[in-house]
Amino acid sequence: xxxxxxxYSRQNIQIVAEQLAAIVADYRVLTFEGDxxxxxxxxxxxxxxxxxxIDPVSSPTYSLINKYEAKSLPVGNWIYHLDLYRLKSxxxxxxxxxxxxxxxxxxxxxxxxxxxxxxxPGRRLELSLRVCGHDTRHLTVISREK
Ligand code: ADP
Ligand code: MG
Numbered sequence: 001x002x003x004x005x006x007x008y009s010r011q012n013i014q015i016v017a018e019q020l021a022a023i024v025a026d027y028r029v030l031t032f033e034g035d036x037x038x039x040x041x042x043x044x045x046x047x048x049x050x051x052x053x054i055d056p057v058s059s060p061t062y063s064l065i066n067k068y069e070a071k072s073l074p075v076g077n078w079i080y081h082l083d084l085y086r087l088k089s090x091x092x093x094x095x096x097x098x099x100x101x102x103x104x105x106x107x108x109x110x111x112x113x114x115x116x117x118x119x120x121p122g123r124r125l126e127l128s129l130r131v132c133g134h135d136t137r138h139l140t141v142i143s144r145e146k
Contacts, residue, residue, distance in 0.1 A: 003125070004141035007132055010042075016139065017046035020127075023141065024074070027125045028105055031113035034129030039137045040111045043129065047109070048079060059083050059111065064096050073107060080108045084115035093119050122146040 003023050008016045020043075024030070030047075032040040045057040052071030059081075060066040066081040073079070080101050087093050093116045102108055102121055113120045123145050130138045 001143045002140065003143055004139065007136055007138045009135045009137075011135075013043065013046045014049070017043065017050045020047055020141070021050045024125065027123070027143070029102060029108045029110065029121050029124040030127060031110045031120060031124055032127050032129065033112075033114065035131070038129040038131055040129055043127070043137075043139070044081060044109045044111070048081075051079060051107075053079065057081065059085075061085060064093075065098065065101065070107075076106055078106050080104075080106055082108060082110045084110065084112040087112075087115045090116040090118040092116075 004019065006016060032044065034040050041057070041059045048057045048068055048070065051073050053068045055068055057068065058066070060083045064083060064086070068079045068081065069077060070079045071077070082098060082101070084093060093099065099119045102119060110120065126142045126144050128140045132138050
């Protein structure tokens with residue numbers, strides 16, 4: 001089901017992040033698709049701010065997994081930020097402990113899910129980002145059950 005379809009700039013990204021937080025419901029895994037520079041990390045950072053993360057948010061390109069303490073989550077106190085960009089196989093992700101995290105019931109924000117779709121839970125919100133102009137991005141959100 002299509003949950004959201006919106007074009008935004010850096011000026012109104014925080015409003016988009018608030019709308020996003022409001023539709024998350026009982027989903028725990030949010031995947032972020034889009035080319036390099038599409039704005040995945042920037043949107044994740046805005047969403048983390050809505051959820052009360054104080055620590056800086058940046059792509060875990062090398063560490064693969066970041067963990068942030070979040071004061072205003074609907075459930076729990078932790079957000080996991082995963083970046084699958086550098087994975088060469090799903091097995092590598094499993095070795096890094098990603099599968100355990102993705103099925104833990106904690107909030108997981110995942111960049112580059114396409115690099116290891118085998119380990120991504122079927123039930124998730126699938127966010128796709130596209131560059132529109134110098135300062136604008138298009139976001140679609142689809143709920144996936146399988
Ligand atoms: P990704 O994680 O998809 O590679 P980033 O979020 O790291 O992308 O980078 C997006 C870049 O585009 C940043 O330099 C950011 O400042 C810029 N940008 C311009 N407009 C927007 C926008 N509306 N939303 C997000 N990023 C934007
Ligand atoms: Mg990124």
